[in-house]
Amino acid sequence: MQWLKECYSQVLQSTTLNLTKAFKNFFDKVAQYPRFKSYHGKPSCQYPQNCEVVDKGVKVPQIGVIKASIHRLFDGQLKTVTITKTPTQKYYASLLFDTEQETPEVVPRVKVTGVDLGLKDFCITHDGVKTSKYANPRHLKKHEKNLARKQAKLARKKKGAECTAASDLPFNGRSVGGSKSREKARKLLARVHERISNARQDFLHKLSRKIVDDNQVVVVENLNVKGMVRNHNLAKAISDVGWGMFVNFLAYKLEQKGGLLVEIDRWFPSSKTCSNCLHPMSEMPLDVREWTCPSCGTHHDRDENASKNIRAEGIRQLSVLGTRTAAEGGEVRPKGGRKSVLRHSPVNSEAPTIPIG
Template sequence: MSYPANVKFEGDYLKLNRKIGKVYCRSHRDFEGTIKTVTISKNSDGKYYASVTVDDGLEKPETSTEGAECTAACDSDFKSESVGGKAIGIDLGLTDFAVTSDGSKFDNPRHLAKHQQNLKRKQQKLSRKQKGSNTRDKARRLVAKVHSKISRCREDFLHKLSRKIVNEKQVIAVENLNVKGMVKNHKLAKAISDCGWGMFCTMVKYKAENEGKTYIEVDRFFPSSKTCHVCLNQVESLPLDIRNWTCEHCQTTHDRDINASINIRNEALRIISLGTSETANGGNVRRLGGKISCLLDATPNEIGSPNYIACN
């Protein structure tokens, strides 16, 4: 339920209207600006939350890539050691939740696994209760409380990590993952859903936009893991169980995830420099009906590219 007018905070109380009056609440921050609307919602565990929309009177900053040009210039030879600090590529995974192009790895908290035993016991108790009874309703709320705990822990982790990345970087690049398609794999569906990749990308995007920073997604078909970021040599296949591999062309040993994040960052910088939404090396290439898309013909003939053709 929303209350669009005559809403204000008075100490530890929220005044909604004359009929409801003052409601005790726990506010986690002070509001600066004019309160527009307050939306009251009730979770499945029986707790009420108030979402407050505030007009702070500040204009939304324009998106800027200031500092990325220097980084792109430093990356012209595609050397990881010459990378600047304004742009970052992020490779999302299951073992490590996020691996960045500067070599940082953030462990996957696995919130569902931590509360799995507690959730299992409460679900078993719920299944033994008689349908329609008060004890079943109490057991249902206990199960919902565990799910709410897991959800809040996940959101807390994602908010803190996204805020850290946005505060430190000007350009943030991630891979455009097809999460809905990935969860169709019944062996990994629970682990993928527990990560919250989509929620994380959404948080990074709106936080970057609010501060005038650039958020960019690289096409999911871009071979970030199979391409050597040093010489751009691309291997034909790279199974998921191979976490480290050596490039046959330049003999560089790569950590699979760090190499992918560097390639994602480099590709994002190329997209920015070209001023286009298409990938710079390979175009928007995907296999259709067993044939390579005709967009491959538009691939730039760059030195060092796996598609480079020497001209006489």
């Protein structure tokens, strides 16, 4: 542990505070048991104070000025700087500012949309007038063959001797085994995974921004993604689509705008209830994409019908909570309540991130 003495003291203190907070959340039943963070994962360090943004980059204690490409700044006090190293050997600095912004009031003219998340189409939205479908980009499937080639190449590489010299130690200060050719193959594989991740986040950010800009209230289902991925036939597709990340993006974008995100119960029968006469079907298998209501004779597209029912249920919940709204517009006065403990605050997920080096 000799290398710990070379580390800035407040970085170590910040790590201890994070661990304390993680165990406190666990005992308060707000989060799961803290997971072990491997040296081979995504190493990072946090500077809680004495940092500043300069013309050429970011200045941190003990290191000095680090050259950085700064793409965005905020008016406010810089609280912390978190430096992260990605598997592709890139360094990023996440800057946390205290801007003292107030949550805007809800726009009086309200447009409510229901969002049905799926796999064939990423999501289907209905705003009371029209229904829109957004195709699933299937990011992982586009790079599947390339991933298979890179993974096979990495598997054929042999592990070399461990590096022992102090100058050979990586960013996390730990010696790791591996030959140069194996490390080169690992970086090539990591770049493909990074490309997939960046494409997914770009798609989710753009789509969530479009939906939030066009609506003041968004209604979604509270899906049990963790339970759904236990289905081995759909696990890869569900993990690739990023439903949870999309809902988080919707939540914080609506909060910044003064909008409202409504999550209805996951057991609500949105797919097998007629949106015209509310006739419930006894069963609705996944392979049935279109059906006709036996009561009123209305022909439904499964996903379009679900988005209409989700929207109607969201409006009903708002009225029950004492929030006045209407299908074609009205006033929405959202009441404060306890945030979901199943999802971390999405505000920090899009902290300004700048590449270093």
